[in-house]
Amino acid sequence: MSARRVSKIVVVGGGSAGFMSALLLTKALTNMQVVIVRSPRIPVIGVGESTTVSVPTFLHEMLRLDRKQFFAEVQPSWKLGIRYEWGEPGESHFNYTFDPCVDVQLRADARINAYHCLKDMRDASVFSALMDRAKAPCIITPEGQPKVAAAVGYHIENKAYVAYLERQARIAGVEIIDEDVVDLAKDEAGYVTSLKLGDGRELAGDLFIDCTGFASWLLQQQMGAKFVSYAESLFVDTAVVGSWPRTDEVIYPYTTATTMNHGWAWRIDFADHITRGYVHSSAFCTAEEAMRELQEKNPRIGEMRTIKFRTGRYDQFWINNVVAVGNSGGFVEPLEATALHMVVEHLRLVRQMLAESYGYLQPELIPLQNERCRILWDDIRDFLAIHYKFNRRLDTPFWRHCRTETNLAGAAPLVELYEAVGPTTVCDHLIPRNTVFGLNGYLSLMVGQRAPTRWNEEPTPQEWQAYEAYRHRVRQEVAHAVDVRQALAVVTHPAWRWG
Numbered sequence: 001m002s003a004r005r006v007s008k009i010v011v012v013g014g015g016s017a018g019f020m021s022a023l024l025l026t027k028a029l030t031n032m033q034v035v036i037v038r039s040p041r042i043p044v045i046g047v048g049e050s051t052t053v054s055v056p057t058f059l060h061e062m063l064r065l066d067r068k069q070f071f072a073e074v075q076p077s078w079k080l081g082i083r084y085e086w087g088e089p090g091e092s093h094f095n096y097t098f099d100p101c102v103d104v105q106l107r108a109d110a111r112i113n114a115y116h117c118l119k120d121m122r123d124a125s126v127f128s129a130l131m132d133r134a135k136a137p138c139i140i141t142p143e144g145q146p147k148v149a150a151a152v153g154y155h156i157e158n159k160a161y162v163a164y165l166e167r168q169a170r171i172a173g174v175e176i177i178d179e180d181v182v183d184l185a186k187d188e189a190g191y192v193t194s195l196k197l198g199d200g201r202e203l204a205g206d207l208f209i210d211c212t213g214f215a216s217w218l219l220q221q222q223m224g225a226k227f228v229s230y231a232e233s234l235f236v237d238t239a240v241v242g243s244w245p246r247t248d249e250v251i252y253p254y255t256t257a258t259t260m261n262h263g264w265a266w267r268i269d270f271a272d273h274i275t276r277g278y279v280h281s282s283a284f285c286t287a288e289e290a291m292r293e294l295q296e297k298n299p300r301i302g303e304m305r306t307i308k309f310r311t312g313r314y315d316q317f318w319i320n321n322v323v324a325v326g327n328s329g330g331f332v333e334p335l336e337a338t339a340l341h342m343v344v345e346h347l348r349l350v351r352q353m354l355a356e357s358y359g360y361l362q363p364e365l366i367p368l369q370n371e372r373c374r375i376l377w378d379d380i381r382d383f384l385a386i387h388y389k390f391n392r393r394l395d396t397p398f399w400r401h402c403r404t405e406t407n408l409a410g411a412a413p414l415v416e417l418y419e420a421v422g423p424t425t426v427c428d429h430l431i432p433r434n435t436v437f438g439l440n441g442y443l444s445l446m447v448g449q450r451a452p453t454r455w456n457e458e459p460t461p462q463e464w465q466a467y468e469a470y471r472h473r474v475r476q477e478v479a480h481a482v483d484v485r486q487a488l489a490v491v492t493h494p495a496w497r498w499g
């Protein structure tokens with residue numbers, strides 16, 4: 001197998017995955033010609049509104065897209081984490097935040113805060129305290145200057161996001177063709193040489209990025225990748241989605257995940273409207289029943305639409321010179337909003353090979369990149385499985401089924417260890433390296449849901465005193481935070497400069 005030179009990349013699909021791919025490959029690789037071909041008939045998915053921290057990092061640090069212009073054109077709001085209305089029966093909630101929280105170690109010889117959070121998790125980090133006070137990550141310093149955190153997630157409206165990315169792609173010199181791809185040609189080694197378009201044109205290229213969404217037109221339909229289902233661990237397969245215009249002032253700086261009878265519902269806050277999506281299992285209720293439940297609990301919700309999906313990944317995301325990015329390469333339900341995050345991860349793997357090989361495709365590296373990608377996807381499945389196994393909020397047939405039947409898969413050893421010894425940092429050794437949730441994520445979910453553990457030691461008075469002093473500092477810091485509307489006015493003001 002010899003290395004192949006890549007000088008022209010063809011991206012198929014013009015959703016967020018297609019444009020994120022085109023922009024990265026244009027900007028990160030020198031002398032690369034990038035073309036997007038997208039169907040004028042097949043619309044983009046039109047959902048996907050919540051991100052992890054890696055998406056803003058990708059946009060503003062890897063692609064170097066201006067934050068101020070992004071706020072002006074896409075009108076995102078901030079996401080500091082997820083408020084889980086989840087876990088114990090009753091009305092309680094817990095926060096899984098994007099800043100260090102349960103994994104904070106107050107002194108080198110101290111136990112991490114997760115032990116203290118078993119007793120009381122409130123205000124266990126700055127983001128958590130901001131979330132509970134509905135404040136933005138914008139704190140006014142003693143000098144009266146606003147300080148805005150950059151390591152946060154976004155809430156973004158899918159269509160506005162795609163339109164913005166398209167404008168940026170055109171500025172970066174990406175050619176955009178509006179045509180269906182209907183066929184392709186391969187060489188004797190099974191590498192794609194060209195695509196056939198609906199108008200009869202041939203489009204040649206050296207590397208083909210499949211961003212065709214759930215159709216997976218190149219990876220699955222043409223290259224024969226096999227779907228690996230996560231249905232033994234994750235049972236939901238349908239979402240009903242709606243929104244309503246805002247009349248109140250409080251914009252929550254987080255995604256809310258509320259336990260519902262047959263699944264869960266997200267709430268995402270924008271400046272002018274709120275969206276709700278009820279993700280459920282069609283084995284336990286129809287879409288019409290889900291719409292009724294969502295409507296009863298959110299009387300202002302408008303017209304709803306239904307989206308079906310299947311949960312899993314492909315056995316390979318990269319076959320010869322075809323790479324899948326976005327829903328074409330895998331999809332897990334949006335509880336942890338990981339789809340755009342995985343777009344970034346797939347692109348990291350592609351960029352790494354091409355940039356470090358000076359624009360050559362190295363066949364020997366493809367199996368390694370496929371294995372690294374598999375680990376990232378399976379980690380998401382394992383993490384989500386924990387959410388379903390330990391949620392005792394409702395006693396409905398769906399949730400009883402989740403508690404008894406969820407296959408914890410790769411999370412099983414960690415759950416066993418936690419049960420025996422509590423939230424030890426040793427758990428970290430059971431979490432794959434360089435994945436998105438890490439110790440903070442896993443322990444936030446275990447502690448927040450009050451997952452079973454035989455560990456029942458109370459913190460010592462000294463430990464509790466140190467934890468209280470830490471929480472006092474957190475509360476003092478957030479006392480000077482402003483709300484989301486005020487913070488949006490700060491970052492969109494003509495005089496505002498991002499540091």
Ligand SMILES: Cc1cc2nc3c(=O)[nH]c(=O)nc-3n(C[C@H](O)[C@H](O)[C@H](O)COP(=O)(O)OP(=O)(O)OC[C@H]3O[C@@H](n4cnc5c(N)ncnc54)[C@H](O)[C@@H]3O)c2cc1C
Nearest residue numbers: 013014015017039045047048050181212213326327339340
């Ligand atoms: C219910 C739900 C909630 C979600 N929530 C989130 C979330 O909160 N956060 C998050 O990160 N993600 C979320 N997602 C996922 C997110 O919507 C997608 O991962 C993301 O928008 C990327 O989509 P895409 O670009 O892969 O596909 P799409 O937007 O479906 O785009 C596919 C593109 O391929 C083109 N195409 C298809 N076939 C052909 C062909 N033969 N020839 C030419 N062009 C073709 C289409 O025209 C289109 O341009 C959610 C998804 C669902 C279903």
